[in-house]
Amino acid sequence: MIEVLRLTLVIALLSIGAFLMLTAAVGMIRFPDVYSRMHASGKCDTLGLSLMLGGLIIYQGFDLVSVKMLFIIFFVLFTGPIAIHSLFRAAIKSGHEMWTKDGWIQWKKGNNK
Amino acid sequence: MHGKLGSVRTFSFIFTFIMMYLFWLLNSGVFEIFYMSLGLACALVVAYAFHSRFTLVKDYRHALKSLIRFAAYLPWITWQIILSNWDIVKRVLSPGMPIDPCIISFQSTLKSDIAMTTLGNSITLTPGTITIDIDYDGTFYVHSIAREPADSLLTTPPCEMAARVGYIFGESRKWN
Numbered sequence: 001m002i003e004v005l006r007l008t009l010v011i012a013l014l015s016i017g018a019f020l021m022l023t024a025a026v027g028m029i030r031f032p033d034v035y036s037r038m039h040a041s042g043k044c045d046t047l048g049l050s051l052m053l054g055g056l057i058i059y060q061g062f063d064l065v066s067v068k069m070l071f072i073i074f075f076v077l078f079t080g081p082i083a084i085h086s087l088f089r090a091a092i093k094s095g096h097e098m099w100t101k102d103g104w105i106q107w108k109k110g111n112n113k
Numbered sequence: 114m115h116g117k118l119g120s121v122r123t124f125s126f127i128f129t130f131i132m133m134y135l136f137w138l139l140n141s142g143v144f145e146i147f148y149m150s151l152g153l154a155c156a157l158v159v160a161y162a163f164h165s166r167f168t169l170v171k172d173y174r175h176a177l178k179s180l181i182r183f184a185a186y187l188p189w190i191t192w193q194i195i196l197s198n199w200d201i202v203k204r205v206l207s208p209g210m211p212i213d214p215c216i217i218s219f220q221s222t223l224k225s226d227i228a229m230t231t232l233g234n235s236i237t238l239t240p241g242t243i244t245i246d247i248d249y250d251g252t253f254y255v256h257s258i259a260r261e262p263a264d265s266l267l268t269t270p271p272c273e274m275a276a277r278v279g280y281i282f283g284e285s286r287k288w289n
Contacts, residue, residue, distance in 0.1 A: 020198060027205035036214055039243060039258045040205055046238070047198045064142040071139075081237035081244075088245055088256065101213050 006058060013055030020048030033099035034091045042084035049076055122165070129167045130160035175283055182281040189277070190235055197240040204241075204258065213259045221251045221275045228282040235274055 027040025050073045057066040097104040137152035138144075160167075204212055223229050229251065233244040236255055241262030246254040257263035 020202070023202045023205050027201065030205060030210060031212070033214075035243075035256055036212055036258055039241065040201060042243070043194075043197055043201050043238070047194055064139065067139050071136075078234075081234040084237055085233065085244055088243055092245060098216075099214060107216055 010055045010059045013051050013058070017048045017050075017052030017055065020044045020051065024048065033104075034096050035088065035098055038084055038088055038091075042080060046076060046080040049073075125167070126160055126164045129164035130156050132167070133159050179282055186277060186281055190238065193235075193239040197238060200240040200262070201258075211259065214256065215260065215263060216245065216254060216256050217263045218252055218254045221253060221279075223251050223275065223279055223282075225282060228278055231281070232275055232278040235278060239274065 021044065024041050024044035027044065028037050031037045031040055053069045053073050057069050060066045060069070092107065095106060097106050133156040134152060137156055138149070141148055141152065143149075204210065221229075221232065223232060229247050233247055233253065236242050236244045236253065239262075241258040243256045244253060245256050255263070
């Protein structure tokens with residue numbers, strides 16, 4: 001019984017994680033510009049990966065391998081936002097245009113909208 | 114003066130060394146004398162070279178307090194991450210694609226680097242917002258996927274997240 005519950009949890013976590021990754025991919029295609037695409041890929045990837053690894057940890061049980069997977073979750077959670085942020089800054093610095101409802105604009109620090 | 118600085122450096126060295134050695138042991142999983150002494154040597158070298166960069170909290174008497182408060186902050190931020198993903202999933206998969214990107218800026222009262230970094234990362238992880246840039250005076254520039262996430266970040270004037278992060282590092286009082 002416990003085993004069935006455990007495997008159900010594992011399957012649920014893996015499926016939700018995979019679904020989030022798929023959503024990130026769909027968002028990459030559907031969203032209009034660099035910046036909103038980063039919203040889709042950055043966030044869903046971070047949680048999707050963490051959930052999938054969490055499922056694998058439960059499947060593995062508690063040993064050194066699952067500790068390593070815990071490390072991966074930890075580092076992804078810390079470096080994910082930093083990676084998005086630096087990509088974002090690079091896109092702004094090189095002058096990519098931003099899509100808004102009123103059309104494409106070029107944002108620079110200082111002239112706030 | 115010199116003595117205090119010296120004790121801070123000793124603390125950060127020992128702290129970094131312990132963390133590095135633990136990391137080595139957990140990653141190697143081989144508990145033989147030869148491999149353990151290899152790890153010891155590596156941890157010593159790394160701790161010597163990088164301890165001033167690794168230990169971000171300079172005042173170690175407040176470090177433990179900050180750590181406990183940070184642990185209390187984690188469940189809240191995890192819930193925010195889940196909400197943010199649900200928000201993005203809805204926006205990506207709904208046929209109308211309800212997005213209205215805008216960039217906002219706001220002033221926070223945070224002062225230290227680590228508090229600003231934590232707030233920047235937290236903003237990036239929460240619903241529909243990404244930090245673009247942070248000025249030295251604590252001004253945050255945030256890209257938002259739609260109006261509502263930006264509004265929810267701004268409306269409560271000392272915004273909740275900034276207050277929580279400030280509380281962790283002892284820069285503002287409790288948020289409620």
